[in-house]
Amino acid sequence: MHFNAFDRYHEKESFLHRLDPRVKVLVTVIYIISNALLPDGAWLAFISAWMFLITANLLSQLGIGYTFKRSIIALPFALIAVTVLFSIPGKPVSTFQFLMWDLTITDAGFLRFVSILIRSWLSVQMAILLVAVTRFPDLIHALEHLRVPVILTTIIAFLYRYLFVLTDEVLRLIRARESRSAAVAGNRSGGGVRWRAKVAGNMAGQLFLRSYERSDRIYNAMLSRGYSGHLYTLNPHEMKSSDYFVTAFVIAVIFIVQLIGRL
Amino acid sequence: MHFSPVPLHIPDGFLSIPISIICWAITIITLGIAISRTNKALGEKQVPLMGVMAAFIFAAQMINFPVAGGTSGHLLGGALAAIVLGPWAGMLVMTAVVAVQGLLFQDGGLLVMGANILNMGLVTAAIGYGLYRAVSNQSKAVKLSVAGVAAWLSVMAGALFTALQLWLSGTSQLGIVIPAMLGVHVLIGLGEAFITVAALSFILQTRPDLLGEDSESAKGSRAWVAVGGIIALVVVWLSPLASADPDGLNRVAMDIGFFNTAQTGEGLLAGYTVPFFADAAASKIMAGVIGVIVVGAIIMLIGRGMKAKS
Numbered sequence: 001m002h003f004n005a006f007d008r009y010h011e012k013e014s015f016l017h018r019l020d021p022r023v024k025v026l027v028t029v030i031y032i033i034s035n036a037l038l039p040d041g042a043w044l045a046f047i048s049a050w051m052f053l054i055t056a057n058l059l060s061q062l063g064i065g066y067t068f069k070r071s072i073i074a075l076p077f078a079l080i081a082v083t084v085l086f087s088i089p090g091k092p093v094s095t096f097q098f099l100m101w102d103l104t105i106t107d108a109g110f111l112r113f114v115s116i117l118i119r120s121w122l123s124v125q126m127a128i129l130l131v132a133v134t135r136f137p138d139l140i141h142a143l144e145h146l147r148v149p150v151i152l153t154t155i156i157a158f159l160y161r162y163l164f165v166l167t168d169e170v171l172r173l174i175r176a177r178e179s180r181s182a183a184v185a186g187n188r189s190g191g192g193v194r195w196r197a198k199v200a201g202n203m204a205g206q207l208f209l210r211s212y213e214r215s216d217r218i219y220n221a222m223l224s225r226g227y228s229g230h231l232y233t234l235n236p237h238e239m240k241s242s243d244y245f246v247t248a249f250v251i252a253v254i255f256i257v258q259l260i261g262r263l
Numbered sequence: 264m265h266f267s268p269v270p271l272h273i274p275d276g277f278l279s280i281p282i283s284i285i286c287w288a289i290t291i292i293t294l295g296i297a298i299s300r301t302n303k304a305l306g307e308k309q310v311p312l313m314g315v316m317a318a319f320i321f322a323a324q325m326i327n328f329p330v331a332g333g334t335s336g337h338l339l340g341g342a343l344a345a346i347v348l349g350p351w352a353g354m355l356v357m358t359a360v361v362a363v364q365g366l367l368f369q370d371g372g373l374l375v376m377g378a379n380i381l382n383m384g385l386v387t388a389a390i391g392y393g394l395y396r397a398v399s400n401q402s403k404a405v406k407l408s409v410a411g412v413a414a415w416l417s418v419m420a421g422a423l424f425t426a427l428q429l430w431l432s433g434t435s436q437l438g439i440v441i442p443a444m445l446g447v448h449v450l451i452g453l454g455e456a457f458i459t460v461a462a463l464s465f466i467l468q469t470r471p472d473l474l475g476e477d478s479e480s481a482k483g484s485r486a487w488v489a490v491g492g493i494i495a496l497v498v499v500w501l502s503p504l505a506s507a508d509p510d511g512l513n514r515v516a517m518d519i520g521f522f523n524t525a526q527t528g529e530g531l532l533a534g535y536t537v538p539f540f541a542d543a544a545a546s547k548i549m550a551g552v553i554g555v556i557v558v559g560a561i562i563m564l565i566g567r568g569m570k571a572k573s
Contacts, residue, residue, distance in 0.1 A: 084436070120275055166321070
């Protein structure tokens with residue numbers, strides 16, 4: 001497997017790609033917090049926040065609908081919020097039968113449901129844009145600058161680095177299982193659920209041992225190259241004046257969005 | 264290629280700011296302790312070991328087995344990680360996994376990541392290790408069956424915590440979200456239990472030293488037994504109670520002052536009850552306890568069966 005098979009980074013030359021990763025992480029988090037702070041039914045503010053997102057999409061050179069296309073992934077979770085449609089008291093909008101219950105959608109419930117979905121939808125898109133314009137190692141480095149403990153960022157960096165290796169390992173295990181699971185046509189291969197669960201468990205155990213032993217080898221290799229508990233980088237990660245300007249500008253814009261939402 | 268094995272990853276927008284902040288606070292404090300503990304125990308070796316172990320959990324979540332009707336069993340891995348690596352290291356490993364799922368794949372939001380780490384990393388590791396630690400000196404069969412119950416309960420605890428956070432944020436109604444989340448996760452938890460038990464039994468056969476007396480797994484403090492036991496009791500006690508008497512919990516939450524949103528206890532579905540949990544509170548708790556015992560017995564029998572075969 002290629003090392004960046006999982007990577008969501010898109011190689012482009014754009015204003016957003018050139019921004020310091022710290023700024024991008026900060027802006028994304030502020031944007032998501034701002035969405036969470038907007039009151040239910042602040043439609044004008046939601047639209048302004050959406051405009052902000054579309055502008056960011058345009059600035060990234062990825063195309064105006066880039067994040068929109070990938071934003072569907074958060075949709076299934078909306079099911080969890082469906083109950084607010086019926087549970088908040090308000091003027092009934094529509095009543096229908098579902099299995100054995102009479103369900104009444106209220107205007108207040110509808111307002112809350114749609115607001116939750118919009119907040120989530122906008123926030124997910126900004127997070128998608130963040131990883132599309134920032135290399136993951138740079139992202140981790142930015143977290144380090146933002147005072148996330150070094151040990152945690154290094155573990156994440158290692159996870160990212162060895163994810164591809166271990167995924168290859170898993171795919172080999174799964175391929176081996178499949179190649180030994182021949183079935184007569186019309187019959188299912190393998191034993192009962194219990195047996196299949198045991199095989200899956202053995203695979204997990206096998207993978208654990210391989211990973212454990214690999215981590216030992218990696219540690220020895222690191223020691224032999226002079227590892228003393230710190231990882232170094234050649235990338236200076238210095239904030240330019242334009243980075244400060246963008247941060248200040250975005251905070252001002254988001255402040256205005258909040259004002260719109262509360263007027 | 265990638266799929267989220269358990270629908271526990273909360274996206275941004277579904278939790279309120281106060282709940283997100285409270286969860287972040289709990290997560291940050293716990294991780295602070297975890298970092299200082301593993302640093303003492305492992306030193307500079309912790310980076311490669313835990314980094315690769317985090318990649319292991321990530322990859323192991325891809326191993327699935329068909330159950331029935333197109334559904335399949337997966338691993339979440341919190342209990343397994345805590346049992347083989349020790350509780351603190353297990354928590355750090357799971358934190359890295361949840362963080363990468365959120366950052367790289369948008370499986371779970373950023374503002375709510377504190378909650379996601381708490382539900383899928385910290386709670387699962389604490390309960391998984393706590394229950395296992397209580398019997399870590401016992402025979403192999405006892406260890407494996409308790410590990411199975413612990414794995415099952417770890418998924419249930421994660422689901423319960425997720426449901427409670429959604430309810431406290433005013434996103435879902437208590438009387439529905441708890442039975443729904445727990446109902447879905449009863450089976451997912453069984454898959455987790457089977458895989459965890461089989462993986463541990465495999466490791467015990469091939470590398471018993473990793474789970475022996477000198478391992479990280481056996482060195483955890485006895486206090487974990489209490490922590491795991493308390494979380495297990497909360498799950499066993501709260502889940503049936505919340506399903507049977509959601510209004511009661513709503514009142515408690517209102518008394519504490521959790522609700523500043525437009526939430527009220529009087530829902531249009533207030534009369535809704537889960538068929539199985541229709542009686543008085545005491546019988547619900549009994550139902551929960553019986554559930555745990557039944558699952559424990561099933562897993563113990565299966566453990567025996569596996570042992571007899573191998």
